[in-house]
Amino acid sequence: MKYIYITGRGRSGSTVIDAMLGNSKSIESVGELVSGMGRINAMCSCGKMMKDCNYWIEIRNDFESKFSKNWDEFSRDTVKSGHIKYFLSTLFSNSTFYKVLAKDTQLFTKILLQGVGKKALLDSSKNPNRALFLAKFYSDSKIIHLVKHPDGVAASKYKFIGRGKGYKFLRRTYLNPKLAPLYMTVEAISWMVGNSMIGLIKWIKPDKVMIVKYEDFGSRPEFIFKKLSRFLDIDLTEIQNAVTNGHPLTFGHTIGGNGVRNEETFVFNTTKGKKRPMPAFYKLLIRIFCWPLMLLYGYKII
Numbered sequence: 524m525k526y527i528y529i530t531g532r533g534r535s536g537s538t539v540i541d542a543m544l545g546n547s548k549s550i551e552s553v554g555e556l557v558s559g560m561g562r563i564n565a566m567c568s569c570g571k572m573m574k575d576c577n578y579w580i581e582i583r584n585d586f587e588s589k590f591s592k593n594w595d596e597f598s599r600d601t602v603k604s605g606h607i608k609y610f611l612s613t614l615f616s617n618s619t620f621y622k623v624l625a626k627d628t629q630l631f632t633k634i635l636l637q638g639v640g641k642k643a644l645l646d647s648s649k650n651p652n653r654a655l656f657l658a659k660f661y662s663d664s665k666i667i668h669l670v671k672h673p674d675g676v677a678a679s680k681y682k683f684i685g686r687g688k689g690y691k692f693l694r695r696t697y698l699n700p701k702l703a704p705l706y707m708t709v710e711a712i713s714w715m716v717g718n719s720m721i722g723l724i725k726w727i728k729p730d731k732v733m734i735v736k737y738e739d740f741g742s743r744p745e746f747i748f749k750k751l752s753r754f755l756d757i758d759l760t761e762i763q764n765a766v767t768n769g770h771p772l773t774f775g776h777t778i779g780g781n782g783v784r785n786e787e788t789f790v791f792n793t794t795k796g797k798k799r800p801m802p803a804f805y806k807l808l809i810r811i812f813c814w815p816l817m818l819l820y821g822y823k824i825i
């Protein structure tokens with residue numbers, strides 16, 4: 524059963540792209556599965572806690588009845604597959620751990636998709652190591668490498684720092700606002716490094732990975748939906764029509780990710796947040812570190 528995975532930098536629009544694609548009659552979006560599946564006390568987008576949501580209760584019971592592994596073990600292994608520190612070992616090794624996990628994940632995907640009658644699962648956990656694991660060990664996987672202009676990504680992070688919410692980096696939050704220039708430098712370098720790592724996965728498994736520019740959904744929807752349909756082998760015309768006509772879309776039972784999911788419906792719009800202010804100094808910093816990939820992805824430097 525097909526497993527679609529969205530990878531890329533945080534704040535690149537993955538939550539909304541994930542939710543949008545989940546409106547396809549062929550695709551079932553589960554949100555950020557890696558971080559979400561072990562947190563049964565966290566909210567599902569249906570408004571119930573995951574442990575009280577019938578959708579997840581059924582999947583969990585079905586999984587445990589058909590498999591020797593319990594849900595918690597499976598969640599733990601899934602979290603491990605998303606950790607960046609294993610990137611090199613995933614790249615070079617052929618470990619039994621990953622082979623077994625791929626089998627378990629296949630079973631999980633089958634159970635979930637049979638329940639909803641769809642043909643592809645969509646997970647937007649973003650971690651490059653998970654993308655590498657799926658590309659290498661899960662035969663029917665497709666990786667969407669979502670990229671967004673680094674100004675947009677960094678402006679979003681800058682807004683959080685300005686509001687006192689700190690800077691999140693590698694699962695930790697740094698709260699000193701005086702260190703904003705340092706955080707923003709780290710952010711620019713990580714945009715470059717993170718996207719390069721995914722570029723490496725594409726280099727190894729070219730048929731499994733496709734670069735998708737977030738901005739294209741707004742500026743040239745016909746092009747991007749056609750490209751995605753071909754890559755995923757799934758007709759996305761209905762979604763394209765809903766997006767271009769501004770029709771409301773719904774969230775399913777998605778877990779993990781940010782709070783946007785907790786609305787009942789949403790209208791897809793790529794211009795939201797475009798004009799977030801950010802000092803020119805940071806824009807210069809971004810260009811110093813990110814220009815090679817900016818050029819490669821077709822973003823203007825000036």
Ligand SMILES: [Zn+2]
Nearest residue numbers: 567569576776
């Ligand atoms: Zn739910």
